[in-house]
Amino acid sequence: MWRHGTSAHLTASCIVLDADRTHVLLTLHAKIGLWLPFGGHFEPEDISIRDAAERETREESGLSGVQLGELVDLDRHALPTSAYSHCTEHLDLRFVGVDPAGRTEPVVSDESDDVRWWPLDALPTPIGADVGRLVRAGIAGVIAPRP
Template sequence: MTPEQADAELAAVHPRDAAQAALREVLRERLARFPGHGGSGSGGSFAGSALDRDGTSEHLTTTAFVFERSGRRTALVAHRRLGMWLQPGGHLEPGDASFAAAARREAAEETGLGGLLELALGGMPLDVQRHELATSYGRCTAHLDVAHVFVVPDGSPLVVSEESEGLAWFAVDDLPDGTAPDLPPRLALASALLRA
């Protein structure tokens, strides 16, 4: 995925409110400002762009909200470095064809659900978010995150990865202590959309 392709994906998103619209424009501005070593208008390469984890202090990332098909339970990862429960997700890689493809790859790596993951909500992102990072992350100060929703059959077994301290299914209305503060309303929204 190039910065131009990423921008086209974001341009196609219909934000649900003014705050989401403003944040989407922050992500698009970042892509325009850091197009990669290929330069703007020439297909800009991934390296050095706002998609590259080593390219800028604030770069785009991807998230996967993984739900059982019923929409009642979600898979959360105990993040080793942050010490909290989060949705699967991470950095984009040069071979990722889209934000959704990157989110699927991250979810497969972190949950072991692989081929069971089915993109939901018509393939459109649930939302975009900006996450400030602790100083322990070095030069990286924020993640600008694009979130997609996936479903799997109810009761699908999870396989924890080496990156995480734990992995489990949780009811959306009964999340564990230590859940990231912005997560409950986002999960509630995703669950409601899945069950609508």
């Protein structure tokens, strides 16, 4: 679970859609160079998987009002060894969230080269291989934001 543990780490992430589900907010990950959802390692202050996903989303996007739906995906993916020295694999617990305000202006964190909203019919490249699948789950109505 902790980044100083084994080479495979449990992580939490969130793909963020606008209220109309016509745009997705993605981060251009500084180490990996792909457009991805927000996410990362657990921190001691996280009391749940949901807390970790919410915190990572807030830290990496600057958005504080994202409403997370239920856990929708579990993913196991290898990490490029050129980007990470100790961590070689993420076991990622994934949520889809909605920005109820529409498309709030994001803030680029030090973990990203860029953060921006993308129309669902014009996703950026290079993009993580599974981002399309997560977007489709959100726009299909699988994810309902919590009140």
